[in-house]
Amino acid sequence: xxxxxxxxxxxxxxxxxxxxxxxxxxxxxxxxxxxxxxxxxxxxxxxxxxxxxxxxxxxxxxxxxxxxxxxxxxxxxxxxxxxxxxxxxxxxxxxxxxxxxxxxxxxxxxxxxxxxxxxxxxxxxxxxxxxxxxxxxxxxxxxxxxxxxxxxxxxxxxxxxxxxxxxxxxxxxxxxxxxxxxxxxxxxxxxxxxxxxxxxxxxxxxxxxxxxxxxxxxxxxxxxxxxxxxxxxxxxxxxxxxxxxxxxxxxxxxxxxxxxxxxxxxxxxxxxxxxxxxxxxxxxxxxxxxxxxxxxxxxxxxxxxxxxxxxxxxxxxxxxxxxxxxxxxxxxxxxxxxxxxxxxxxxxxxxxxxxxxxxxxxxxxxxxxxxxxxxxxxxxxxxxxxxxxxxxxxxxxxxxxxxxxxxxxxxxxxxxxxxxxxxxxxxxxxxxxxxxxxxxxxxxxxxxxxxxxxxxxxxxxxxxxxxxxxxxxxxxxxxxxxxxx
Amino acid sequence: xxxxxxxxxxxxxxxxxxxxxxxxxxxxxxxxxxxxxxxxxxxxxxxxxxxxxxxxxxxxxxxxxxxxxxxxxxxx
Numbered sequence: 001x002x003x004x005x006x007x008x009x010x011x012x013x014x015x016x017x018x019x020x021x022x023x024x025x026x027x028x029x030x031x032x033x034x035x036x037x038x039x040x041x042x043x044x045x046x047x048x049x050x051x052x053x054x055x056x057x058x059x060x061x062x063x064x065x066x067x068x069x070x071x072x073x074x075x076x077x078x079x080x081x082x083x084x085x086x087x088x089x090x091x092x093x094x095x096x097x098x099x100x101x102x103x104x105x106x107x108x109x110x111x112x113x114x115x116x117x118x119x120x121x122x123x124x125x126x127x128x129x130x131x132x133x134x135x136x137x138x139x140x141x142x143x144x145x146x147x148x149x150x151x152x153x154x155x156x157x158x159x160x161x162x163x164x165x166x167x168x169x170x171x172x173x174x175x176x177x178x179x180x181x182x183x184x185x186x187x188x189x190x191x192x193x194x195x196x197x198x199x200x201x202x203x204x205x206x207x208x209x210x211x212x213x214x215x216x217x218x219x220x221x222x223x224x225x226x227x228x229x230x231x232x233x234x235x236x237x238x239x240x241x242x243x244x245x246x247x248x249x250x251x252x253x254x255x256x257x258x259x260x261x262x263x264x265x266x267x268x269x270x271x272x273x274x275x276x277x278x279x280x281x282x283x284x285x286x287x288x289x290x291x292x293x294x295x296x297x298x299x300x301x302x303x304x305x306x307x308x309x310x311x312x313x314x315x316x317x318x319x320x321x322x323x324x325x326x327x328x329x330x331x332x333x334x335x336x337x338x339x340x341x342x343x344x345x346x347x348x349x350x351x352x353x354x355x356x357x358x359x360x361x362x363x364x365x366x367x368x369x370x371x372x373x374x375x376x377x378x379x380x381x382x383x384x385x386x387x388x389x390x391x392x393x394x395x396x397x398x399x400x401x402x403x404x405x406x407x408x409x410x411x412x413x414x415x416x417x418x419x420x421x422x423x424x425x426x427x428x429x430x431x432x433x434x435x436x437x438x439x440x441x442x443x444x445x446x447x448x449x450x451x452x453x454x455x456x457x458x459x460x461x462x463x464x465x466x467x468x469x470x471x472x473x474x475x476x477x478x479x480x481x482x483x484x485x
Numbered sequence: 486x487x488x489x490x491x492x493x494x495x496x497x498x499x500x501x502x503x504x505x506x507x508x509x510x511x512x513x514x515x516x517x518x519x520x521x522x523x524x525x526x527x528x529x530x531x532x533x534x535x536x537x538x539x540x541x542x543x544x545x546x547x548x549x550x551x552x553x554x555x556x557x558x559x560x561x
Contacts (some may be wrong), residue, residue, distance in 0.1 A: 086524050093526075221547065226536070228547075238547070262512075331545040333545075
């Protein structure tokens with residue numbers, strides 16, 4: 001590069017008004033900084049709050065500096081950060097246009113075509129449904145929650161682990177309550193660990209794998225832009241599709257991720273909808289297995305939950321004050337995901353799940369044990385029985401609902417055990433009510449941490465009666481319309 | 486300025502040069518700047534429904550109606 005060229009490119013100057021302000025600020029900076037004084041001056045002009053705070057602490061002349069910034073601001077109609085960026089960008093364009101040229105390339109036709117059909121509603125929505133059908137229903141629902149669960153639970157736990165644990169416990173421990181704590185029907189190992197390893201692990205594992213593939217392919221922003229208009233109606237923007245889809249894997253993790261939403265209002269709405277109307281993969285797996293013999297029942301369940309999702313979102317968005325959400329997002333090109341990245345992401349999510357969630361399974365087992373030993377459970381179940389009868393359900397389902405309080409999937413799994421003795425109407429009503437019913441303990445603890453006591457209490461106080469109200473109304477409708485199997 | 490209009494008034498496939506960002510919301514302005522939506526940049530409008538999709542440089546950006554109306558362009 002010639003010397004004259006280096007000067008031309010290297011010593012970039014903003015316009016005179018900005019340069020004058022930079023000089024004046026520089027002369028007021030006495031302390032030494034990790035970066036040049038010119039950089040500090042530019043950041044001060046752009047009102048970077050971190051740098052402002054730092055300079056306020058270090059410089060006695062901070063008020064003079066503020067005066068210079070204020071005076072310079074008056075010279076422009078637009079904000080200074082905008083003016084500065086625009087001037088810098090102009091220089092960048094100037095340089096780039098001299099050294100870069102774009103070649104029209106035809107080999108990217110396929111990727112251009114895919115880019116296009118995934119974002120246009122006419123083709124994008126069928127593609128979305130295909131992704132949901134194969135990714136969620138076929139892979140997670142049938143393979144994860146069906147094939148894998150049957151194998152791990154039936155072939156490993158029911159055949160080897162549980163009988164062995166029961167034998168060991170009855171041989172070596174004489175106290176019956178302790179036997180029940182560890183083994184038997186509700187023990188830490190035979191119930192807690194069995195649920196965690198045999199039911200939840202394969203479902204959550206397959207979901208996280210699928211989610212990582214979709215995430216790395218660059219599909220999620222396309223989903224966001226397709227669904228933005230629908231989400232606006234429920235007070236969210238398309239961006240919220242990421243925590244919402246993640247909720248189908250684990251609502252607890254999704255509630256954690258909802259902190260990436262921009263406004264407090266959106267975070268509260270997302271938290272409410274996640275705890276009310278987004279079933280997690282474990283719950284989804286059990287509900288799908290329970291209702292899979294009957295397409296109408298499955299459709300009614302899905303329609304009810306979707307309707308509640310939209311209706312409650314719509315009403316909550318009207319009631320909750322705050323600014324309207326805006327949507328903008330970079331749409332990366334679709335890419336073939338890298339296997340290594342996918343495995344790493346899936347494993348790190350599963351590791352999180354193990355460390356955060358599995359201990360809660362064990363605690364839940366212990367709580368169930370305490371509840372049963374002290375007779376508290378029997379008392380609650382007796383209290384809840386009339387509620388079940390009001391929903392048209394046999395009183396014994398109260399137990400499943402109570403367990404559902406500890407883990408939503410415990411409840412669904414408890415119901416699954418009763419499948420043979422329930423009618424399709426009862427199964428449908430129970431599935432809908434349990435799906436809407438209180439979130440699991442892990443999710444409540446994250447809600448408390450992220451949203452605070454008041455918001456969490458308000459959400460739970462709404463969900464509890466509302467879930468039963470929906471179940472009650474659904475039972476009435478199913479009976480009146482004669483859609484009883 | 487002559488020929489100045491906002492993004493929502495363009496047709497799909499139109500090319501234009503970004504004139505300015507017309508918004509009172511500081512956050513929107515900063516985000517658009519971070520995405521490279523700056524005066525003088527060329528853009529192509531790829532799609533208007535269900536969301537706007539524009540191409541600025543080599544970046545595709547999706548935006549809603551309110552954002553699209555705040556991007557003022559000069560048609561080529």
